[in-house]
Structure formats: C-alpha cells, structure tokens
Amino acid sequence: KAGVTQTPRYLIKTRGQQVTLSCSPISGHRSVSWYQQTPGQGLQFLFEYFSETQRNKGNFPGRFSGRQFSNSRSEMNVSTLELGDSALYLCASSLEGGGRQFFGPGTRLTVL
C-alpha cells in the first residue's frame, strides 16, 4: 500500500497570507490527525478527523482549521500567517483513530 502523502512538500509564504495543506491517508484509513513540529515546541497535536468530523482539537488558535472529505483526504488551513507558524506540518492516518498512526513526510512551511 502507498503511504501517507502530503502536498506540497515545501511552501514559502509571507505574514498575513493564508495557506492550505493537503493530506491523503493510506488507503482504507478513515482517521487523519495533524501535528505541528517545531524545534522549540516539538510535536504538537492540532486536530483529528474521522468520517468528515473533527473529533478532537489541540491548543491552537482558531486560525488553524481543517476538514476531511468523503474519501478521507484531509486539508488544513492556516489563516493570517505569523512568523511563528513556520514549522513542519505532519499528518498521520490510522484505520479508525484508535490504533497505530502512520505519518506522512510533512509539509515544510516557512513564513517570511
């Protein structure tokens, strides 16, 4: 099976812009979780989607949002970008959210 794919792999944006990142889970997986990885804060949980519903959300401001489509693909959106949003954004998929999570390669976002 193909692994988790994320697009784009790299993005450069300027402050105030918005960005949309995409994640395609492993075939058959219905749960997608998003994480932010930075050198200072490490890996932090953003939110998780299952069957197009957000089941849980981490401690991030409302500028961070996401959605999941009927084919389980997921997108996350960050509006009004700040310098501190520069990070590696990772998505992970699992069968039903209660089991093993498999990560994609991530999208490296740089905010200038």
Next chain:
Amino acid sequence: GENVEQHPSTLSVQEGDSAVIKCTYSDSASNYFPWYKQELGKGPQLIIDIRSNVGEKKDQRIAVTLNKTAKHFSLHITETQPEDSAVYFCAASIGDSSYKLIFGSGTRLLVRP
C-alpha cells in the same frame, strides 16, 4: 496538563552497544504508547508500540517496557548499528483516545561506527 518527559535528549553509543531511552507520562488514563524514529527530512516512522495491558514487547533488536504504576516506559535497542542513528520520540495517548498523542521532546541517538 498532560505531559511526557523523555530522557536523555542526546545519546551517543558505540556500534554494537545497547541504547536505552526513557519516558514518563502524567495521564494515568493513557493506555497506548508508541515509539517513532525520525530521520532527517522525513516524517516519524512507527517502530514499536505497546498497550497498557502488556508489560513488555519485543521486535528483533527493539524492545519496549511499560511500568504503569510508575508511569514509565522505555525503549531498548540492542546491537546498535549506524543506521539506527536518528531522533526517537516516545508518545502517550491522551486519556483512552489513542488517536490523540502527546509526544516527548525527542532523543537524538548517534551510533558511532
């Protein structure tokens, strides 16, 4: 709030030696504990996991132990090889929802040839 502490932050071993990484979690309801290996430029790769109803699990050169009473779990790598060099992360589920993980700060393992 929920927290996972991971030690050491860096670990250097000679090829063939063993490496041990330790984590402590705070949420007594946590019941799922995965370990991930992250190489430069890649996403974390699941290498082994354990659930709270099991005290130890082994997969070839890698083993994980869990002490629920002390809220400790550890990763053991035996017969280390240069390709084991990477950053290792422990994680614990938040409550009994294993889809929500809180991660340790990572251990950079260097295996010297």
